[in-house]
Amino acid sequence: MDLHNKTPYPALLARFGADDDVMGAALVVRVTYDIAGGRLFPSAEQAWPVAPAPWECEYGPMEPDSAFYKGGVDLFVFGSACAPYRRAVTHMRVVFEVGRFRRELAIFGNRAWLPRGTTVVMSAPQPFVTMPLTMENAYGGAGKWDGLEVTCPDNPKGKGFNLDLMQAVGKQLPNIEDPQRLIRRWDDRPTPVGVRVCPMAFSTRLQRGAEFTDKGALKKLHGRLFNAAFPEMVIDDVRAGDPVRLTGVTPDVPVSFVIPEPPVMFRASYDAVTKEAVPGYDQIGVEVEKNRVFITYRYSFRYVLYRRQRRKAELVMRQGVG
16 A cells, blocks of 8 residues: 655655554654744745655654654754843743643753752853753763763763762763752652654653553553654643644743644545544644754554455545645
């Protein structure tokens, strides 16, 4: 079953062998939108592709789109924290809201551990105007142990990972933290905070996405394992009409828009039988500086293989939508 894409949007149909005579398939389509007046409008340039294999975008690695199923909707933010009216601050908050979902990040200027007696204390955060929301500014990094470099397993690129008190002296703290789990001591080891693509080996992603036996054998996989966002940025569901609001990433008004109806429909024909389905929401990614959003839609299904059956798959525009 090959996909005939009759829309201007990038799409693919990934297929999987489910049983001897049963196939699984996942339609994935990604639409790039411009933000204008609190609404989303399809961009003239559909800049975000779909891909069956891992690929690199300007913000870093992206995961393949060929998963059969997922356990929620991925949320991504590509941008920086920005002080109100570009007036320097020492700390602030970034808030991402989608419908009833709310994710808050604590943002700090550069800080370091300073010696005081037999311990260390945090320096006051330095003023900043913008702070990139990248893993380099989240908790993580590397330290030395017995002459060997040891990295934070979840984020080797970050800041604040310490193996002993002496190594902490003068070392920077992360700029991005979870406000519910702020660092207090030099040996605190919080889960790194991320808003872009989450590595598959990220510990919390593995814990929520897979179950293992007492002997370490794989017992069960959950859909959340295949979600590409950081676990705290995966939500159960998104609906058309849900308001989206991103505060703390622009100098003045927040980024805001309403989730539109999916503009496409999937149509599958099996001999004389035709079935239609509107794909569901799979990912929402906000490009702050470009005032642009991509929304990924997904529809997963199974079908039985019959000899000499004529099968056809089409992606078409929905009438009156988009």
